[in-house]
Amino acid sequence: MNTDPVPSPVRLLVCDDHAVVRAGLLALLASAGDIEVVGEASSGEEAVELAARLAPQVVLMDLQLGDGIDGVEATRRITAAPGAPHVLVLTTYDTDADITRAIGAGATGYLLKAERPEELFAAVHSAAQGRTVLSPPVASRVMAQMRAPAPQPTERELEILAQLAQGLGNREIARALFISEATVKTHLGRIYEKLGVDTRAGAVAVAKERRLLR
Amino acid sequence: MNTDPVPSPVRLLVCDDHAVVRAGLLALLASAGDIEVVGEASSGEEAVELAARLAPQVVLMDLQLGDGIDGVEATRRITAAPGAPHVLVLTTYDTDADITRAIGAGATGYLLKAERPEELFAAVHSAAQGRTVLSPPVASRVMAQMRAPAPQPTERELEILAQLAQGLGNREIARALFISEATVKTHLGRIYEKLGVDTRAGAVAVAKERRLLR
DNA sequence: GGCCCCGTCAGCCGATCGGTTGATGCGCGA
DNA sequence: TCGCGCATCAACCGATCGGCTGACGGGGCC
Numbered sequence: 001m002n003t004d005p006v007p008s009p010v011r012l013l014v015c016d017d018h019a020v021v022r023a024g025l026l027a028l029l030a031s032a033g034d035i036e037v038v039g040e041a042s043s044g045e046e047a048v049e050l051a052a053r054l055a056p057q058v059v060l061m062d063l064q065l066g067d068g069i070d071g072v073e074a075t076r077r078i079t080a081a082p083g084a085p086h087v088l089v090l091t092t093y094d095t096d097a098d099i100t101r102a103i104g105a106g107a108t109g110y111l112l113k114a115e116r117p118e119e120l121f122a123a124v125h126s127a128a129q130g131r132t133v134l135s136p137p138v139a140s141r142v143m144a145q146m147r148a149p150a151p152q153p154t155e156r157e158l159e160i161l162a163q164l165a166q167g168l169g170n171r172e173i174a175r176a177l178f179i180s181e182a183t184v185k186t187h188l189g190r191i192y193e194k195l196g197v198d199t200r201a202g203a204v205a206v207a208k209e210r211r212l213l214r
Numbered sequence: 215m216n217t218d219p220v221p222s223p224v225r226l227l228v229c230d231d232h233a234v235v236r237a238g239l240l241a242l243l244a245s246a247g248d249i250e251v252v253g254e255a256s257s258g259e260e261a262v263e264l265a266a267r268l269a270p271q272v273v274l275m276d277l278q279l280g281d282g283i284d285g286v287e288a289t290r291r292i293t294a295a296p297g298a299p300h301v302l303v304l305t306t307y308d309t310d311a312d313i314t315r316a317i318g319a320g321a322t323g324y325l326l327k328a329e330r331p332e333e334l335f336a337a338v339h340s341a342a343q344g345r346t347v348l349s350p351p352v353a354s355r356v357m358a359q360m361r362a363p364a365p366q367p368t369e370r371e372l373e374i375l376a377q378l379a380q381g382l383g384n385r386e387i388a389r390a391l392f393i394s395e396a397t398v399k400t401h402l403g404r405i406y407e408k409l410g411v412d413t414r415a416g417a418v419a420v421a422k423e424r425r426l427l428r
Numbered sequence: 429g430g431c432c433c434c435g436t437c438a439g440c441c442g443a444t445c446g447g448t449t450g451a452t453g454c455g456c457g458a
Numbered sequence: 459t460c461g462c463g464c465a466t467c468a469a470c471c472g473a474t475c476g477g478c479t480g481a482c483g484g485g486g487c488c
């Protein structure tokens with residue numbers, strides 16, 4: 001299949017907080033031959049540090065990283081540096097919020113763990129050359145997003161949502177955010193509209209589903 | 215390290231819906247030497263079928279399996295047969311609900327993906343001999359559960375919770391479940407008590423957090 | 429038989445929520 | 459400069475919620 005004459009291995013850094021998954025990825029990628037894993041990170045902070053120190057060509061990044069900074073923030077910091085490596089996101093979820101945030105943070109590609117391993121190998125090479133790679137479901141969502149800009153909650157509205165998920169009443173939310181109760185109600189109305197619900201319980205459910213919280 | 219005289223490999227079946235993770239596990243387990251992966255399944259149904267056909271000693275089972283039956287149900291069906299293989303759960307979450315359900319379904323062990331790979335190898339061998347293996351955090355939760363039986367929502371209360379997460383009002387929930395509005399309110403009161411909240415939004419948030427829904 | 433959990437239902441109350449209309453000020457891009 | 463999105467606030471209303479007390483029947487367990 002590969003017509004390139006003796007390709008030099010891609011230098012890769014793997015970041016995933018689950019040791020078993022990380023070890024599995026290492027074993028899998030090692031079998032590819034033309035990929036050299038130069039380091040592994042179990043947290044976002046570690047990934048940022050190793051990316052700067054080891055200068056890999058590509059960073060394979062999970063978005064869910066347990067404690068500390070998440071994969072989006074790690075991606076942002078890694079790609080901020082001049083001559084930074086390309087970040088290829090490899091994660092489980094394909095929600096609009098995750099995709100949008102990852103791309104906004106400077107990710108070169110977005111692959112799902114449900115993808116076939118061969119696709120992963122190909123994606124690593126594409127990412128090394130700065131080419132964008134998207135899993136089909138992810139690509140579909142990106143296209144849909146372009147066609148019909150889905151109404152995303154604003155930053156402020158997300159703050160309201162976070163308080164809502166604590167089970168707070170309007171008065172308590174108002175006090176927590178230093179605004180009036182009337183303002184909280186206004187925000188809630190818009191949140192209901194954007195999420196397609198008409199109760200606070202429904203809003204919390206949809207927000208959790210779309211991973212808009214935490 | 216290993217002082218056993220020529221141990222025969224453990225016959226293992228791997229079940230995980232994410233192809234990349236599954237391939238990673240295969241590559242990782244192959245490196246162990248004394249483990250032979252005799253099959254892989256991408257769904258619960260496939261796992262049940264292969265467990266019966268391939269007669270492995272151990273099934274490595276993820277609990278989250280996307281569409282179809284989940285890992286708990288698959289575990290239940292696999293362990294139901296006479297002379298069934300031991301099921302070793304390997305998953306991401308260590309919530310009380312997941313652990314309780316998996317053990318109730320007949321799982322021999324419960325390991326977290328955050329565990330070190332060596333622990334996984336050891337756990338597979340332990341499971342092959344029917345010995346129980348629990349990740350430390352899981353063991354802690356099991357012990358805590360034994361000491362202070364946490365108030366779990368009843369089946370009926372979970373049904374109410376599911377309707378709640380749809381954003382339905384009390385009247386709608388009542389109609390959906392063919393009971394009176396008064397009964398819904400009674401259930402809600404008990405749900406609030408068990409989840410440590412006092413609003414429906416808070417109940418939905420906690421329920422989603424503890425993975426009591428879907 | 430007694431006990432306890434579960435599920436069912438009633439009525440009452442004050443507090444809160446959801447919907448509406450309308451208004452102000454700010455920053456930003458055309 | 460004009461418009462537009464965003465955040466802020468006000469007042470009002472009916473509908474709903476949450477908390478309370480009390481009750482009844484069924485099923486499992488000792």
